[in-house]
Amino acid sequence: MLLALWALVAVWLQMRALPTPLAVWQALLTEARSGELAFHLGATLARVIAAFVLAMAIGVPLGIWLGTSRTADRLLEPWLVLLLNMPALVVIVLAYIWFGLNEVAAIGAVALNKIPNVVVTLREGARSLSRELDEMATVYRFGAWRRIRHVVLPQLQPYIAAATRSGISLIWKIVLVVELLGRSNGVGFQIHLYFQLFDVATILAYTLAFVAVMLVVEYAVLQPAERRARRWQQHRG
Amino acid sequence: MADTVTESGATSAPDAALTVAIEGRHFTSAGGERLHAVGRLHFSLPPRSFTCIVGPSGCGKTTTLRMILGLDAGYVGRVRMDERTRIGTVFQEPRLLPWRSVEQNVRLALPAGLEVPLDALFAELGLSEHRDLFPGELSLGLARRVALARAFALEPGLLVLDEPFVSLDETTAARLRALLMRVWQARPTTALMVTHDLDEAVQLADRVLVFGPAPATLCATHDLDTPRQRRDAPWREAAAHRLRAAGEALPGTA
Numbered sequence: 383m384l385l386a387l388w389a390l391v392a393v394w395l396q397m398r399a400l401p402t403p404l405a406v407w408q409a410l411l412t413e414a415r416s417g418e419l420a421f422h423l424g425a426t427l428a429r430v431i432a433a434f435v436l437a438m439a440i441g442v443p444l445g446i447w448l449g450t451s452r453t454a455d456r457l458l459e460p461w462l463v464l465l466l467n468m469p470a471l472v473v474i475v476l477a478y479i480w481f482g483l484n485e486v487a488a489i490g491a492v493a494l495n496k497i498p499n500v501v502v503t504l505r506e507g508a509r510s511l512s513r514e515l516d517e518m519a520t521v522y523r524f525g526a527w528r529r530i531r532h533v534v535l536p537q538l539q540p541y542i543a544a545a546t547r548s549g550i551s552l553i554w555k556i557v558l559v560v561e562l563l564g565r566s567n568g569v570g571f572q573i574h575l576y577f578q579l580f581d582v583a584t585i586l587a588y589t590l591a592f593v594a595v596m597l598v599v600e601y602a603v604l605q606p607a608e609r610r611a612r613r614w615q616q617h618r619g
Numbered sequence: 620m621a622d623t624v625t626e627s628g629a630t631s632a633p634d635a636a637l638t639v640a641i642e643g644r645h646f647t648s649a650g651g652e653r654l655h656a657v658g659r660l661h662f663s664l665p666p667r668s669f670t671c672i673v674g675p676s677g678c679g680k681t682t683t684l685r686m687i688l689g690l691d692a693g694y695v696g697r698v699r700m701d702e703r704t705r706i707g708t709v710f711q712e713p714r715l716l717p718w719r720s721v722e723q724n725v726r727l728a729l730p731a732g733l734e735v736p737l738d739a740l741f742a743e744l745g746l747s748e749h750r751d752l753f754p755g756e757l758s759l760g761l762a763r764r765v766a767l768a769r770a771f772a773l774e775p776g777l778l779v780l781d782e783p784f785v786s787l788d789e790t791t792a793a794r795l796r797a798l799l800m801r802v803w804q805a806r807p808t809t810a811l812m813v814t815h816d817l818d819e820a821v822q823l824a825d826r827v828l829v830f831g832p833a834p835a836t837l838c839a840t841h842d843l844d845t846p847r848q849r850r851d852a853p854w855r856e857a858a859a860h861r862l863r864a865a866g867e868a869l870p871g872t873a
Contacts, residue, residue, distance in 0.1 A: 518714040521688050521706060521779075522728040522769075532727055536718040614718040614753045 401583040410587035418572070422588070423595060426568040429485075429557045433492035434549055440493070441500025442542065446534070448501060449508020465498040470556050474563060483564040492556045499552065500545045507541030539611045546604060554596060635663035636704070636809035637687065637777055641696035643834070644682060656682050657694065658834040664777075669803065669810045671820035673862065674830030680813040681711075683835060684781050687811070700777060705730065707770030707808075709783040713762035715754040721765050722750040728769045735772055743802055744768050760791040767799060771806055778803070780812035784819070796822060800847065821858040822850055829865045839865035 385403055392402040401409075413419040448455045448462075477491035511534065519529045535542075561570025569592050576584040644657035657679040664670050674680050685691040687698050688708060715724045722737065729735060741747045744764045754762055763783060770778055783799075784792040800823060803810060814820050820827050821843060829839040841862060845854065 514710070514712065514714050515716065517690055518708075518710065520690060521708040522773075523730065524727070525731060528727065528731075532716060532719060536716070614755070 401586065405583040406586045406590065409581070409583040410591060413584065413587060413591075419588070419591060422567055422569050422572050423591060425565075426554070426557055426561065426570065426592065427595060429489055429492070429560070429568065430550070430554045432489045433496065433553050433557060434546075436489060436493040437496035437500055437549060437553070438542075438545070441497045441545070442504050442538075444497070445501040445504025446508045446538070449505040450511070455505070462498050462501060465494070466502070468495075470495045470559065474556075474560050478564045485565075488557075488560045488565055492553055492560055495556050496549055496553055500549060503541050503545040503548075504538065507538045511537055536611075543604075543608050543611070550596065550599065550604070554592070634666060636666045636668075636700065637811070638663040638697075638699040639683075639687065641683070641686060641694050641698070643696070644679070644686065644691070644694040646693075655834040657686075658836040660696075660835060660837055662828060662837060662840070664809050664811060666809055667807045668825045669823055670812070670826045670828060671824035672811070672813045672828045672830060673815065673817055673820045674835060675832050676815055678830050678833045679835030680815075680830060681781055683830075684779055684811070684813055688779060704776035705773050706777045706779060707773055707775030709763075709766045709770050709778075709780045711782045711785050713754070713766040715762060715765055715769075717754050720751050720753055721746060721757070721768075724754065724765060725769045725772045729773050733773065735774065737768075737772060740768055740772055740802075743805065744798065759787055760795060763787070763795055764798070767795075767802065771802055774806070775808050778808050778810040780810065782814055783812070785815075792819075799823070817859040817862055818855055821855045821862065822847070827862060829862055841865065 389403050392400050410419070444458075448458060473494050474488075474491045477487040477494070481487035481490070515533050515537075519533045524533065557568070558570035558573065561568035562574045565571055569588050572588050573585050576582075576588075639660055639662050641657060641660040643655065643659065646654040646656050648654055660683060672680050672683065682691060686694050688706065715721075716727070719727065722741075725737060738747070741750060744767060746761070746764055746768055749757065749761060749765075754765070757765065766783065770780075780799075784795050787795065796819060812820075812823065824843055827841040827843065828837055829841065830836065831838040839862075841858075843850075843858065850858075
């Protein structure tokens with residue numbers, strides 16, 4: 383449907399700004415054959431994964447801490463609001479200025495954009511942790527690891543899933559901006575390059591290719607993982 | 620403030636499995652008012668005895684259990700038991716982990732390194748066919764049985780039960796009471812149970828502690844020597860009557 387509409391409008395307008403689906407497909411094949419596509423997709427995907435892992439690794443414990451300690455929450459709340467409202471672009475530019483045009487600054491900037499988001503979601507989850515199960519774990523002298531793995535994490539699973547969902551999509555959008563501004567590879571860099579050449583077909587080819595990669599991540603990784611985590615609920619009578 | 624001494628050889632009763640010497644517990648209400656929840660409470664539990672605490676609702680029975688369990692440390696006084704004592708607890712609600720199977724729920728509550736064969740216990744409690752189910756698939760009665768299995772599995776030195784059969788229909792509660800008695804007699808341990816049901820107390824206990832209205836204090840101790848199989852309905856009625864005479868604020872038998 384969408385594809386037919388696109389083709390129709392493109393043929394009708396006959397403009398360079400909106401190439402036909404066929405032109406985009408050809409651009410995609412050209413890029414794929416030269417190996418450019420795989421290289422740049424890989425670079426971007428690696429950054430998305432690194433930034434995501436970093437954001438979750440910092441955001442999840444921080445969120446749990448803020449959700450369970452009132453003092454910590456009151457202390458860090460202003461910082462959280464500040465970061466939540468800080469434009470992504472400002473964080474990226476400042477990171478490049480302060481830490482140089484390197485990979486660490488790029489990934490750190492993306493993660494920093496995502497962390498407040500993860501913290502807020504997980505804080506909500508930690509606030510709703512069951513006090514009854516916590517007491518049960520206390521009287522049965524659960525160790526720290528047993529408590530986290532069997533009592534706390536299963537309760538936080540929906541919140542972690544929500545943070546992952548919104549996280550991956552937000553991160554990949556910001557990664558492109560980071561690449562555009564200060565990296566010499568990746569999908570963002572390529573889009574910037576073809577923007578200067580006004581090659582809309584190739585820009586769309588890269589965009590669609592990466593969207594396809596993210597769809598695969600969604601359906602092949604995220605959804606099965608979530609189903610697995612929610613197995614116990616499907617047994618409900 | 621709280622002074623939880625875990626040592627053997629307590630002053631009052633040297634061979635007691637648990638000695639409680641609480642002088643008081645205050646709460647500060649939201650309005651800054653000082654509430655006296657528990658008064659002076661001194662009692663000890665002989666090893667392998669079954670003790671029931673009865674008292675009017677809201678008198679601080681559950682608070683007392685929470686202090687013994689270490690969930691509430693804001694009291695003045697001492698709770699003494701051997702530091703190696705393993706405690707099995709049954710709460711008012713089953714408090715099972717919904718994302719773990721029946722068997723995992725029981726195993727997770729075992730101390731690290733303790734390997735216990737569970738087949739016999741599951742069989743005694745009628746849970747053999749339910750080991751792999753999730754708590755969401757269990758009826759209320761079955762969930763309570765899992766909570767009992769969890770408490771007995773670690774071979775407890777002290778069994779703490781906080782109104783374990785509350786909010787069940789009377790038939791199920793009666794069946795579970797009989798089951799608890801069977802399992803406890805097969806695996807004797809010191810048991811302390813809070814209940815508001817006098818009939819339940821005189822049916823199960825060797826000794827009944829009668830608490831007065833808040834702040835909880837001990838108003839009477841009743842020893843019940845009659846063997847449990849001879850405690851028929853008329854006998855229980857008479858025993859409950861005697862208990863009610865001791866604590867004027869006690870509720871009627873259910």
